[in-house]
Amino acid sequence: MAAPSDDLSGCFVREFELKNSTVLRVNQFEVGDVGCVVWDAALVFASYLQTEDFSKSYGTLSGKSVVELGSGTGIVGLTAAVLGANVLLTDLEDFVPLLELNIKTNETHSQGTSKAQTLKWGEDVSIACPDFLFISDCIYYDESTEPLVTSITDLSDKHTHVIMSYEKRTSENKLALERKFFKLIEEDFKVETIALERHDDVFRSEDILLIHMTKR
Template sequence: MAASLENTFVREIETNKTDILKIHQLEVGDVGCVVWDAALVLSKYLETPDFDKGGLLKGKKILELGSGTGCVGIVAAYLGADVTITDLPDFVPLIKMNIEENKALIKGTTEAAPLTWGQDILSNNFHYILLADCIYYEESIEHLVDAILSHCQEDTEVLCCYEERTTGNKPQLQRTFFKLIDANFNTEEIPLEQHDTHFRSEDIHIFKFTKRKIS
C-alpha cells in the first residue's frame, strides 16, 4: 500500500436510517484501497428484509476477510454486530482510520486485525463471514478458500459478493474458486430481487455458503 493515509478521499454511504457512514479511500495504492461496487452491494444487502433490515445482525460475531477499507464490516458493526475486520497488515491502518471515523455511529464492536490467508487463524466462533470482491489473484484463491474453511463452524454462514469479470483470467479464477468451494460447502445464490432495491446489478452476485455436514 504505497499511499500515505494523509492522501485520502471519502466515500459517503447513506444507511436506511439516513445516517452517513464515511469511508476513507486512498488516492494511490493497491486494489484494496477503494470501495468497490461489490462491497456496496453486500453492505446494503445487510439492510434488506433478509436480515430484518439489519436487526438480525445485532450481537452476532462476524469476520470480514479481505476488507480493504473495512466498508462491509463497518456497516455490519453499525447494525449492531461484533465484527473483526481483517486484511493484510499493510491495510490495517486504513481500516482503523475508518473505524475511528465512524465510531459515533457504530452500535456493535469493531476490531481491525491483520490476517494472511492460509496462514493465520483468529477463531472459528463466527456466525457470519463476509467477503466482497476477493476473487482476484490466482495465487491467493486456494489460500482464500482455506481461510474461509478454517474460520467456519458448522452453522457459520458465508456471504460472498463479487463482480463477474470477463476479461483476462478472471473467468477461470471464478471457476476455480467455486470448484474449491463446492468441495466443502453447500452454495446458494441470493436472487437479484432480494438485493437492495438501488444497490444491485446483474453482474454483481451474492452467494451464501454453508459448510457441508459430514455424515
C-alpha cells in the same frame, strides 16, 4: 502498490448513507492496490445487509459475531457494526491502518463493536468461528485463490453463514479464477446464489452476485 502502512495523507472521503440515515465516512486512497477504494460489490453487499430479505433469511446482526476477510476500506464490516454486530475486520498488514482510521471515523455510529486485525489468507490464526463470515470482491488473483478458500474453511463451522459478493468479470483469466474458486469451495460448502430480486432495490446489478455458503 499497497496502501502505505505509515502514511495516510493521500486519503479522500466517500460518504455512504444507510437506510437508517446514518452516513458512513469511508476514507480511501487516490492511488494504490485493490483494497484502497470502495468497490461496487461492497456497496451491493452493505446495502443487502440492511434489507428485509437479509433479516428474514439470516436473522438480526445485533449481538452477532462477524469476521470480514479482505476488508479493504471496511465498508461492509462497518455497516454490520452500525447494525449491531461485533465485527473483526481483517486484511494484510499494510491495509490495517486504513481500516483503523475508518473504524475511528465511524465509531460513534456503531451499535456493535469493530476492530481491525492483520490476517494473511491461508495462514493459521486463532480466531473463533463467527456467526457470519463476510467476503467482498476477493476472487481476483490466482495466487490468492487457494489461500482464500483455506481461510474460509478454517474460519467456518456448520453454524457460520458465509456471505460473499463479487463482480463478474468477462476476461478468460477472471472466469477461470471464478471456476477454480467454486470448484474448491464446493468440496466443503453448500453454495446458494442469492437471487437478484432479493438484493437491495437501488444498490443491485446483474454483474454483481451475492453468494451464501454453509459448511457441509
